[in-house]
Amino acid sequence: MSAVTELSIVLQHDIDEQYQYQPGEIIRGTIYVTLAKPTAIREITVKVYSEGNVSWKGPDEQVYQAQEVYVDSSKAIVDTTYDIEPLQLPQGRHDFPMDYILPENVPSSYIGKYGNVTYTMKATVVGANSRDTAISSEPFLVLRRQHIPVLAQQPLSMTASRRMLCSCSFGKLDIRVTLDRGGGVPGEDVFLQAELKNQSGHTVTAMQASLIMTTVFRAQSRSTEFRQVVSKKRDEMDVSRGEGRRWTHVRLPLPPYVPESKLEFCDIIELDYVFQFRVEMTGGSEVRLEAPFWVGAQPQGLEVPNNEQAGRRIHKGWTVRGSQALLFPDGGPGDGENGAGDSGGQQPHVEHDYDEGWGITLVPELRNASEVVTNPLYQHQQNHVTKGARDIPEELLENTKL
Template sequence: MTRKLKRFLILLDNDSLLYLPGSFLSGRVLLELEEDTPVLGLFFYIAGEGVIRFADRGQGKINDKENYIDFSMKLLGDGPSGPGARIVVLSPGVHSFPFKLGLPLGLPSTFLGKHGWVQYFCKASLKEPSGVVHKNQQVFIIMNPIDLNLEPAILMKPFLCEIEDTIGIPCLSAGPVSCRIRLDRGGYVPGECICIYAWIENNSKVPIKKTRAVLTETIQYTSKSKMMETETRELASLQKGRVEAGSTYQWRNEMMCIPPLPPTNLRGCHLIRVQYDVYFIIKPKGLEKEIKLQLPIMIATYPVRNNDGTLPRKKGTNYPTVLPMFRPWMNTNTLKK
């Protein structure tokens, strides 16, 4: 049929290929034929799946998969497609076969990672009596948004964390270092700035070389309820200088802006988890161990609005007009934990 079949396309009505859970996926399968063509049927299939793949030391390859959509329909042909199926003859020219179906609620967002992905696609297959099957495939994107207006109100309250640790050589330079850090809230969207307040008291005899605040993205890959791989990357950071022994230092309303991030919502996916954190890191001089405070935050899609529906005015906010769908930084800026 290769010479008879000029075109075989899956055309979605939404040119952006971007869909929300619960919306309708519609379009048509288009065939263009040069002559009369007998076929058994035209079949249409929609799938959504999460997959992880990587090599595990000593165990070979590890693969795992889960399905979110698995739906098929027949666009052309009647009855069974096996022996004795009725043959349909398509005339020369263009034939269009429309489809429309509702996508389930609660689908995890499309995601592409180093060791796994969440992907959605539709396939069409055209079967001829000789047994030859012609196939085509079209990927589409699911974005499951997170609206901060619908999340727990505690995310909009200040987020406080504190720690006390000892640095230095016992009986010589050892002493406690206290740190208290506060974020203005626990939920943000890309384009907003995280307001950071910190108070560091160095009661040791070892100077603190620097303090850093780092926004990180952590991707965890799980198979059969076992954590198989974890990646953590820096997305933004701020740094302040030296804190002398026996002195204190404060961060006052320092602002770390959140870059444009893919709208990641993998709720419903049990293989891949994405988490965002603010780490506050105290780096003493010399070979002393770092002191780290971890503050988990939520990166959402839609920002909090005022009661009248307007966006609150906040210094440093610059909402991007378009969010990327993929992560160009996947192979860079790995944070050593």
């Protein structure tokens, strides 16, 4: 029976189910090992792995598959493989803090019909006795800081006028739809106005506004597409000839966990969003209006703050925190004689790659330790009161006479 009774990974944001890490952000956590008795440990390793997978069956019954690996990095927190004596740990619970810096060039997490992008952290304990071995894994989510283009922050308008034949006479159906903007952040609401004028012989039976996610999966020089509605507002009613229907300030929510448009840095999955307004009529006929819609994980102004002192480049993922100063060859921060804190330091700024693993005693932070890191997906949920801000009017759906 193994002496390791529990092995778990607790990330800093495990208690915050809404949190998604950003590329370039430091993931902090603790490896917990519980031993039933004093045990000799040879090795404790942590591995971060991310991959994208695509698989579907074509009309010819052939299966098309593709895979991409975005992160495959591991580090030994405890390593006595080449030592004479293993690490002796007493009975009880032991914790091993760890940090990992996500690379910048990784895609957002995604789960779809024919493919996915996943992130997993795995911890492995290897005892001197082969029975004292345990493995545990913990998934986590990643969301890119994708800016919404300026044009997508402007109002979006669509109009249509259709001549329709009914009972040997022509009539006309006029549709006008306006969105308050052509893009949004997951978890927010998009507001729309719509007006329908029915001068045709058909009866309108329903109006529906939808956000549709279109995903293209690629594998083996082939591709397949899948469309799914991620949000909709449906209004079922009868609008006869000479009548109309008006929507005023109708809310269309963006789901909080959809990835950003394009799914950057993933070559086998591509995402696009479409806003669709559909009018259904008797006899099975319908009129559709569609326009591209941009989903961004972070609008302008929510970037990771710059830290000039800690602005040195970090490529290798494994880092640790400490209290001692680093000595930089160029006389940078931490050099007590000619460092950045010394008025006499005139050395130019030199970028370094910190790739020596756990041997470093201090790592430059991407964020200030005192700074509150808030998931940009949920900025809208903060109850800030702006002076002079007007109340959002209630949505209204009503019939009108022409």
